[in-house]
Amino acid sequence: MPLLALRLLFEPFLAGAGGSTLFLPAVLIAGLWGSWRSGLIAAGLGLALSLAATLAGGSGTLDVDRQLLGGAIFSINAGFLTFVAQILRVSMRSVDTARQAEQSRAAAIAESETRFRQVADSAPVLIWVTRQDRRRAFVNQAFVEFQGGDYQDVLNADLRDTLHPDDVDRVLAQSQTGEASGELFQLEARYRRHDGAWRWLRSYSHPRQDGAGGLLGFVCVAYDVTEAKQVEQDLIHINELLETRVGEALAEKEKAEAALMHAQKMEAVGRLTGGVAHDFNNLLTVVIGALDMVIRSPDDAGRRTRLLEAALSSARRGERLAHQLLAFSRRQSLKPQLCDLNAVISESEPLVRRAVGEAVQLNMSLGRSLPVVSIDPAHFEAALFNLVVNARDATADGGEIEISTGSAELGSGEVEGATAGAYAVVRVRDTGAGMSSEIRERVFEPFFTTKPVGKGTGLGLSQVYGFMRQSGGAATIESAPGQGTTVSLFLPAMADAVPDDIETAAEISMEDRPYADRTVLLVEDDTEVSAIARACLEQLGLTVTVTGDGPSALEAITDRSYDLLVTDLIMPGGMNGVDLARRVVEIRPDIAVLLSSGYAGEAVERTLANAPWPFLSKPYDAGAMRRAVMAAFARREAVVTD
Secondary structure (H helix, E strand, O other), X not given: OHHHHHHHHHHHHHHHHOHHHHHHHHHHHHHHHOOHHHXXXXXXXHHHHHHHHHHHHOOOHHHHHHHHHHHHHHHHHHHHHHHHHHHHHHHHHHHHHHHHHHHHHHHHHHHHHHHHHHHHHHOOOEEEEEOOOOOEEEEOHHHHHHHOOOHHHHHHOOHHHHEOOOOHHHHHHXXXXXXXXXXXXXXXXXXXXXXOOEEEEEEEEXXXXXXXXXXXXXXEEEEEOHHHHHHHHHHHHHHHHHHHHHHHHXXXXXXXXXXXXXXXXXXXXXXXXXXXXXXXHHHHHHHHHHHHHHHHOOOOHHHHHHHHHHHHHHHHHHHHHHHHHHHHOOOOOOOOEEEOHHHHHHHHHHHHHHHHOOOOEEEEEOOOOOOOEEEOHHHHHHHHHHHHHHHHHHOOOOOEEEEEEEEEEEOOOOOOOOOXXXXXXXXXXXXXXXXXXXXXXXXXXXXXXXXOOOOOOOOHHHHHHHHHHHOOOEEEEEEOOOOOEEEEEEEEXXXXXXXXXXXXXXXXXXXXXXXXXXXXXXXXXXXXXXXXXXXXXXXXXXXXXXXOOHHHHHHHHHHOOOOEEEEEOOOOOOOOHHHHHHHHHHHOOOOEEXXXXXXXXXXXXXXXXXXXXXXXXXXXXXXXXXXXXXXXXXXXXXXXXX
16 A cells, blocks of 8 residues: 555656556555555556546547557456465465474474473483484483583493493393383493492483384483492391391290200100009009919918909009000000991990999980991090099089080081091080199190099090090090080091991800810010910910020921911011011911010001901900910911812
């Protein structure tokens, strides 16, 4: 519009020049600096003024036509120039806008870089940025201070030169692996600071990516963890020291416990030895005194009989005491059978009732469908009798004792000493005074008793405990002051088993001599035992030859044929009874064999397990010898018949 005003101002001076000479530049300039509307207005005014000037000049018709044609051409040119001017104007504005945006971006980037540097330089950790070629593009002030020197030198320095020699290979391998993964990775190593001190640095390298996801390098941050490593080393040292001290303390504790256990064992052995000595001294007093009186008064038949019966009774008591000791040590020789506990208890009831007496009430509550168990019935009866006697002693007159049976399904660890499974249970309950927890924990110890001196040996419950453990079962006790006591015996159930028929061997009359025409080789190293055994065998009519060891027996069996070999298990000469029996059977296949021993132990049990011959346990009497000899000859006849 300003140009249009200038054009109108100077139009009278330019009328002779023609409309196309100055109007078109005016239109172009108006379009560039104004707008397309300004260009069109300028073109329209220029055309109108040109026509007015032509008509006012009074030119001819031909001139008028030319003027009109020129005006038309001028209008077309003016419109085109206006369009071009508008495009140029928009382009110029776009370029200007782009230039301004670029300048703004450059200013923002510069501000961002300045801000990043300020933040990075103020951080107390080492920060650096790497490019694709692994060279550093930036390091912060903390990095420069750690390395020492100016910025450019630190930027171009190789950090590997400051690595500790022991860490170089490991760090290089981990660095290559981490960079190849293109993911965040961590390193930890010792680096030499500018002052020569070795410092532990823990670095984290985060990948930098472009807009397309390409890897540009890594942004890395490193923390000085030297103090933390030192604390860690100190803790390790402290832990090692503590482990050493704890180990020493545990060793001392174990030593003290071992000493205490040894002392307790010695105390138990002392109690055991004292108790056994006390009881056996009493028994031997009767035996020795009775035999001495018999020797001194051989003509008094009545007195001799009474004294010999007293001596024999004491010897039987000694035998029971030995069995009780073996039961507690789980070394007695048991003869388990498949039994119905209710039947065994019912057979023992008369003896048990006599032991209880009339002052205390005895109740029997035997459960139905009790499972079959594998026990030695004689030892079970002895264990039951011991429990009932203890209950009677603990129960005042008018009290009650109950023997009950039942079944139980035990879980693992439910009863100490019993594995998971089905059990038959026998309980002996009394309404006595009960016992404290301290006494309850010791009742199964040998020779531990709360009874007055001379009233009990302290072997009753220990015998029960040993018998149950040896039978594969368990025993528990429940008691409290004023609430009575219940002892429970758990015996493993034999699934789908049928009780054995208990056979009673027919007694042979002591006057019979069924083997008067047969010979026996007796191998026994104890001369006194040999004399008793010989007398028992000769009473059966056997002709006896005695030797003291295995080699002598082999020599005798080679020189003469014998019908029966009776041999001790434990003998001098390096050969036990089973080995001797096998050698003899090889020489004399038709000979009968009987094994005997007074020792019970795991080694003997294993030996007997592989021996197919009958076994006679010491001590024995003439009746036991008769039954054992019968069994030996019966087995030989069965083998010969087969």
